[in-house]
Amino acid sequence: MALLDGLLRLVLLLATLWGALALGHRLSLLRPGRWLMAGLWLLAGSVWLWLAWQGARLGPLAGMAVQTTALLAWWRRLRPAKDLAWAEDVAHLATGDVEGQRLILHRVRHFDWQTPTEARGGWERRVYDLHRLQSVDLFVSSWGRPGIAHVLVSFGFSGEGPADDDFVAFSVEVRRERHERFSEIAGFFKQYELAIIAADERDVLRLRSNVRGERVTLYHVTLSPDARRELLLALVGAANDLEREPRFYHTITANCTTLVFAMMRQIIEGLPLDHRLLLSGLLPGYIHDRGGLVPGYSLSELRRLGDITRRARQAHDAHDFSLRIRRGVPGWSEESEQ
Structure with a gap:
């Protein structure tokens, strides 16, 4: 069980860090807006991690799964551009x-x-x-x-x-x-x-x-x-x-x-x-x-x-x-x- 708990915490930590970086770098908002959304993501991820450290399993996993599914739906819609003001x-x-x-x-x-x-x-x-x-x-x-x-x-x-x-x-x-x-x-x-x-x-x-x-x-x-x-x-x-x-x-x-x-x-x-x-x-x-x-x-x-x-x-x-x-x-x- 200790191994399972450790794996859950690692998954939650990686999803929290990746999501914050993705939002901070790629969200189509001005920098303050991007980092606000990244901060909210970090806050939510910290809550799931805290609950996992308290011994909860299903709640943190389900919560992170819901927000990660929403994030990935946005991520997959991103498309490379052809005509921009290139350097x-x-x-x-x-x-x-x-x-x-x-x-x-x-x-x-x-x-x-x-x-x-x-x-x-x-x-x-x-x-x-x-x-x-x-x-x-x-x-x-x-x-x-x-x-x-x-x-x-x-x-x-x-x-x-x-x-x-x-x-x-x-x-x-x-x-x-x-x-x-x-x-x-x-x-x-x-x-x-x-x-x-x-x-x-x-x-x-x-x-x-x-x-x-x-x-x-x-x-x-x-x-x-x-x-x-x-x-x-x-x-x-x-x-x-x-x-x-x-x-x-x-x-x-x-x-x-x-x-x-x-x-x-x-x-x-x-x-x-x-x-x-x-x-x-x-x-x-x-x-x-x-x-x-x-x-x-x-x-x-x-x-x-x-x-x-x-x-x-x-x-x-x-x-x-x-x-x-x-x-x-x-x-x-x-x-x-x-």
Whole structure:
């Protein structure tokens, strides 16, 4: 009976905390109204917990069940938005079309960031030859929190000469409104929509390494030509789907790591689930263990040699920024075949 009582109290506590956070973050009221409703929920939950500590079982369970049923009915009616006043950096999704061997991306971002919140530049249509798709790279941008990072996937296309190589990076991001700031806690509670952005590397990488001061590490991914193409088209297809039917971002289940992993699982059968998929900063270790990074190097060596932060800052305005940051990176050394 003691175990049953303990389980009841735990359920009541979790339902009380979750409901208060959901109301506080997502209720369509001004902040005072949201937190008033959250406070009332906490008060009701505290009453059920107090009764449970006094030995009651049926009453607290029934009371919490009634209010949770009402809350979930409201929660399920929440729908992601398509047309809002989006922040400029997530104003457009990476929609595209394939015509024969040409991939046409309609809105590739090419911002020149002045500060973490201000940039010049815009969005443009770009065309890529799928026959020239040569590489896939994983960028991991971290800012000091253990295991926490942002992951980007970049695709390289060969040109007539090495200096003509072209790259486009895809970033799965929170689609914020102009007045919103990102909160990892709010990301659990349908606060933001999901976005897939296509961007020039000089935009999306320099923002992190040169402007925000984050540490950016590059890992060359050893996918087959067919798998590279499938992953690229899967990202474009997912962005097209989001344009038609928006989805909510979720800090754990729909983020920069889990979305790409779901695509890779369709391409490579048998990829196992792993706790490192929940912590983006640990993703390179998972890929390394699956044989997806350049062979012959330990993970620590790949991390050290792939740290592009200093080179990105030195190559800030260089026209061949993408090639400069890759010098010395395993899989991208001058003598290696790309």
